[in-house]
Amino acid sequence: DIQMTQSPSSLSASVGDRVTITCRASQSISSYLNWYQQKPGKAPKLLIYAASSLQSGVPSRFSGSGSGTDFTLTISSLQPEDFATYYCQQSYSTLGITFGPGTKVDIK
Amino acid sequence: QVQLVESGGGLVKPGGSLRLSCAASGFTFSDYYMSWIRQAPGKGLEWVSYISSSSSYTNYADSVKGRFTISRDNAKNSLYLQMNSLRAEDTAVYYCARASDYCSGGSCYDYFDYWGQGTLVTVSS
Numbered sequence: 001d002i003q004m005t006q007s008p009s010s011l012s013a014s015v016g017d018r019v020t021i022t023c024r025a026s027q028s029i030s031s032y033l034n035w036y037q038q039k040p041g042k043a044p045k046l047l048i049y050a051a052s053s054l055q056s057g058v059p060s061r062f063s064g065s066g067s068g069t070d071f072t073l074t075i076s077s078l079q080p081e082d083f084a085t086y087y088c089q090q091s092y093s094t095l096g097i098t099f100g101p102g103t104k105v106d107i108k
Numbered sequence: 109q110v111q112l113v114e115s116g117g118g119l120v121k122p123g124g125s126l127r128l129s130c131a132a133s134g135f136t137f138s139d140y141y142m143s144w145i146r147q148a149p150g151k152g153l154e155w156v157s158y159i160s161s162s163s164s165y166t167n168y169a170d171s172v173k174g175r176f177t178i179s180r181d182n183a184k185n186s187l188y189l190q191m192n193s194l195r196a197e198d199t200a201v202y203y204c205a206r207a208s209d210y211c212s213g214g215s216c217y218d219y220f221d222y223w224g225q226g227t228l229v230t231v232s233s
Contacts, residue, residue, distance in 0.1 A: 001170075034219040036153075043203055043223035044153065050210050050217035087153055091218040095167060097143075097155040 002026055002090050004100040012108040019075040021103045023088035028068045032092035035064055035073045038102075039084045047086075048073065075105075083107055110134040110222045112204050117227030124194050124231070130187040130204030130224055138162075138182040141207040143220065144189050146200035146229075156202070157189065172198075194231045201226040 003026035013019050023033065031051035036044040046055045048064035051071060061076040075082055088100040116128040128144070144156040157178040158167045166178050177190040187204050205220040 030215070032217055036220075038153075043225055044220075045223075046219060046221050049219035049221075050212070053210060055221065089153070089155075089220075094158060094218065096169065097158070099153040099155065102152045 001096040002029060002093050002098055004088055004090055004098050006086075006088060006100040006103050008103060009101065010104040010106065012106055013078050014108045015078055015080055017078045017108075019078050019082075019105060021073045021086055021088075021105075023066075023071040023073070023100050025069045025071075025090055025092075029090045029092035031067050032090055033064075033066065033071045034089045034091060035062075036087045036089065037082075037084045038087065044087065078105070110206065112206065112222055112224035114202065114204055114224045114227035117202065117229045119230045119232065120194055121233050122195060122231055125190070125192045126194065126229060128189040128191065128202055128204075128227060128229070132185045132187065132204075132206070135206070137180075137185040141218075142180060142187045143205045143207055144178060144187075144202055145205055145220070145223075146198075146202045147226075148197075148200040151200075154200070158207070159187070191229070194229075196231050199229060199231045201228050 005024045007022045033051045035048040038044040047058050052064045063074045065072050085102045085104045087102050111133045113131045120126050143158045159178045175193045179188045203226045204224045206222040208221045209216045209218045
């Protein structure tokens with residue numbers, strides 16, 4: 001299986017901050033990388049697909065970049081509703097879809 | 109609007125069985141691959157299983173292979189997960205999710221664009 005790692009595992013930030021989360025794959029996955037946001041007690045929500053495509057209805061302050069093994073999710077100006085856990089997920093190998101361990105973003 | 113509603117979770121003893129259901133509405137169910145994804149309490153997301161639109165293709169995580177069976181009934185707009193030989197480590201919230209794809213430059217990129225609210229499965233004696 002393709003292993004996914006994320007850094008940091010958690011971060012504290014203030015409203016208005018620029019936040020960057022990194023995801024790394026154990027082998028090249030081209031642009032087969034998605035990002036999800038999950039709030040406590042809720043189902044995950046798709047933010048970014050194919051590494052950099054913004055899902056319909058998702059605010060433009062969210063952006064994704066990267067290709068190969070290294071990917072980034074950026075929140076340009078953190079809003080109160082953005083405090084959540086963020087997961088990356090590879091879809092390169094449908095034989096074994098894998099998620100990253102998550103990055104928790106909380107209030108500084 | 110797209111809705112996915114899971115049911116069938118509950119408390120079961122180790123070695124027992126449970127069948128989860130997911131009722132879909134608001135889209136043409138038979139056009140989409142579907143998946144089950146789980147989340148153990150306080151842990152991250154783990155993909156469990158995948159089924160093609162016509163049921164011709166299924167796939168499972170190694171952790172459930174041989175114990176879980178995914179199926180669907182397109183006439184009933186429903187997805188199922190039959191779970192046998194349950195273990196304590198199967199305790200989790202189970203989500204059903206719709207798989208969509210985006211095709212560009214000869215490649216198609218899959219992603220889970222809609223998720224249900226989840227159903228809790230607890231395996232304990």
